[in-house]
Amino acid sequence: MDAVDKPFLRALAGEAVWPPPIWLMRQAGRYLPEYRATKEKAGGFLELCLNPALSAEVTFQPLRRFPLDAAILFTDLPMLPWAMGQGLRYGQGGADGVGPILDPVRDAAAIEALTPGRAAQKAAPIMETVRRIRAGLEKDHPGVALIGFAGAPWTVACYMVDGRGGHGFPLARHMAEENPALLGRLFERLLEASEEYLVAQAEAGAEALMLFDSWAGLLPPEGFERWVVQPTAELVRRLRARLGPDYPLIGFPRLGGEGIPAYAGRVGVNAVGLDETLDPAWAAGAMPPGVTLQGNLDSKVLVAGGAALEEATASILSAMKGRPFIFNLGHGITPDTPIEHVAALVAQVKAAQVKATR
């Protein structure tokens, strides 16, 4: 199928496709028994991320269950610091929420020891995963687009400096306030690695790229400008120089609140992901007109299901009808999500039932 025939890519190009295309952050993950089995077969999460055949397999798993419009490369955000030479391991995961654990980078020596120029090469298994996913989509899911991704510099720096999540990244925030020159140098190196890593994904077959700034909301307004808006705008400028002015890019400044319309206007992305704290009707009115919106169902409502899910979905659809929009959650699917609720959500969006506004 021609790329321009994929509903997800048409929506990213600014078309008000209806019913809207839908995909879900963490659509491949622990709520699926087949994901848990494949991770076990790989021998662990990091092993899974470095195994192209099995990473491609878990990327396809949600597509076999639900008629989704996009697949997202299965890998993890800290794989970029890993590719720059930073030590990475995974804790228990699961309900305790212990995710990635990195050997922290907190001084000039550690920052200079990173190898951004070799990151795309070290990430070769991930690029092989991209090629396999794209080939599998062309064969078995021709209308489904492939999204590549990286963390945006601020969020990646949070993990690199603090070494782990779960505590609000006090050391990265402290560095932003007290030693901006040192953090600025880390950002320079991250921008270099991110550009190469993302261009390599596009060259391997990713049809759009998403920049996850999951911790954008931790910064005060001046910090949001300096560490979220400016570096992301610079990364977008470099990506457009390499991939062409029309290559589709999605930004996700999570919990960025009232800073998001300015982000949408200045960063130069085609689409902005909205988290669940934003009122969809406000967002539809506040964002610059040419920008596609993506979001923003509360993952907890997807866990709850039933009438609450139906109503929340209907109100997002009603706020977004008539503008370029991609249905998604406000953050990732959680492991306790019933599979039937995901099926019901996708069916409702595909039927695009829009209740009359009350």
Ligand SMILES: Cc1c2[nH]c(c1CCC(=O)O)Cc1[nH]c(c(CCC(=O)O)c1C)Cc1[nH]c(c(CCC(=O)O)c1C)Cc1[nH]c(c(C)c1CCC(=O)O)C2
């Ligand atoms: C901040 C961040 C990370 N990773 C990611 C982000 C940005 C988006 C966000 O805010 O969620 C991005 C990510 N992580 C994963 C994907 C690809 C799969 C998909 O979205 O379908 C993507 C796009 C797989 C994953 N990444 C992780 C899992 C679970 C690991 C397991 O199976 O044991 C998966 C499927 C682990 C991970 N990785 C990370 C955390 C905080 C955790 C632990 C929390 C959790 O367990 O959900 C870092």
